Amino acid sequence: MPETKDVETNMPGEAADLILPTHQQAASLKSKDLLSIEHLDASEINLILDTAHHFKEISERPIKKVPTLRGKSIINLFFEPSTRTRMSFEIAAKRLSADIQSISASTSSLVKGETFIDTARNIEAMYPDLLVVRHAFPGAAHMLAEICSAGVINAGDGAHEHPTQALLDALTIRDHKGNIENLRVVIFGDIAHSRVARSNIHCLLKLGANVVVAAPPTFMPCNIEELGVEAFDRLEPALEGADVIVALRIQLERGGKLSFPSLREYFNLFGLGRDRLALAKNDAIVMHPGPINRGVEISSEVADGPQSVILDQVSNGLAVRMAVLYLLAGIGPAKNVKTAA
């Protein structure tokens, strides 16, 4: 979608013409919200990825701005610390000419004892078009979506889901591998506390990948196989034949003092260094949702090495968020307005 005027008009339809003929793409998203990957279907995921693919070009221009979402109001509600995701949504919104305001927990009235719902209702009363929410607890974005007529984008709810991360990961894999179907994707590390793992599992399975997870048993949530993945309690067998490796950050701030003895031991058993990387396919790519703990889950040699696509993920994050903002706030039918419970 190289032309600004096209971006302004019927972009989804045009995007479809440029995409591989085999894959299914929805005409629009079914919900006013993006709360989880679990509740999207493959054609909706493809719509977002294809839209994102065409938005990438905007960020490569000397003038990185199109008027597509001019006059739209977006609020970033961050109830948990975040730099990368918050900034990515801010830049994405600005490149589409939307007005965006970020509110973080430390500057909101939550510290004065206002409830989440009251905060949400107050923000809703200012007529935003979209709310982007990051929250420490699962289900927070769902709660917000139920009481707000504005569209809600989940930017991470506890250890539940982080849909835009999974979408940007899928876009990155597609960029490098052409197709996601039948790839062996290994996700390893602190699966238990990871919303990225959950969203990625749903997303990659819907797109036809074989997903393998590996973690010490203390970091593996029970019955993970029921999500459709193969699970290993050592990294080496998981890596064999891998096309894609996703390292997850050890989330020390989420507790788990009893989950492993030391960072040193973790790196010894689960750190992704060159030797372990050699177990994967030669052309395997290495990903990480960031921020990375060098020398804990991944060595610097691998993080900065030729197989690493970690910075591509960040760039794609921008494109994916532009696509999601566009698809949810851009145009389309009247919103399904719900009244407060």
Next chain:
Amino acid sequence: MSKLLLKGGRVIDPVQGIDKTADVIIDGGLIESVDSDLDINGANVLDVSGCIVAPGFIDMHVHLREPGQEYKETIQTGTAAAAAGGFTGVACMPNTSPVNDHRAVTELIIERADEAGSVPVYPIGCVSVGQEGEALAEIGQLVEGGCVAVSDDGVAVATAELMRRALEYTRMFDIPVIEHCEDLSLTQNQKAPMNEGSVSTALGFKGHPAAAEDIIVARDLVLAELTGGSLHCAHISSAGALRMIRDAKGRGVNVTCEVTPHHFILTDEEVRTFDTNTKMNPPLRSKADVDAVIEALVDGTIDAIVTDHAPHHADEKALEFDLAPFGIVGLETAVPLACDRLLHRGHVTLQRLVELFSTNPARILRLGAGTLSEGTVANVTVLDLDRMATVDVSAFSSKSYNTPFDGWELKGWPVFTIVAGKVVWKATE
């Protein structure tokens, strides 16, 4: 007081082995007789033909919130809810504010119930001072004040030694120690908001494993055996706990247990809605646990059905799932849920249903009730097993309406609640 005649109902009294169509005559608040075709001149006659006449149902596990949290419930509204749910008595847990670890609190509860209560209230005292798990409360004083049991409900009795002493000490008074079975180190000090299993994995919630319940049940069964004390395990929800209790009962250990309707009906799949009325402690468990609970209701491992009636203000439940308080109200839904889901589905007989709601709670708490024997206080629950109605929280007598069962259409409801010969509640047409 004139006589009251309950005419033409099917009378069920497991204590006396009665199951027949008969009349019940009540005089001076006491059961005078149960017999066929009684015709007493001058008696008030209540036509209960087509209905079940049972000894009064007793809910041995409720939270009335008074004193201290009257914005959630009071003794007045809680007992009105009990009457409206077919209960002729409730035993209230001590985790009020202040907690019931002192005779003065016990007496206050009983006084308030006498003044404003629709049904009798049987206070349960604390095991430990302040429910802090360190020193035994003055259990002798609590019993003299009117407590019928002790419990640190809300949490488990903190240590094995304290539980041992409680089970020993209460032998003097012949009262049970009621245990909330939860190892806090496995539930992250109650920060885990739901059952650990496939659903907690999918939703990213911290999990409360059934093992947290099983471990305390195991500990307490060992201690009950050691001490000969009377152990009652509250709101059992896990298959493993039931297996151990069944085994212990088989060996003659002095143990009883109870279950709530939500634990024999709902599974943790309900949490997928993020509805905070699916958050309770113990949490909704897996399908296998629900099946095990029903099996234990059938085979007699479970002695009583209780509500764990836990009123919370709507504002408190309107929080993020992790932050919302545990618990749901149950007094006005338990009997129809049990009729619909246990009786009408053929899991239990009518006889067994009455044991679960009346005979056994009365026996466990040594109330001298739970029967229609001549000379006992005339507490009676009358059920219409064919009545169809929809749960409607807006019609609740309780101050709170935190329940996942709103809107459920159920078959089999209480129609009269009679306490000491007086009709304290009747169903609207």
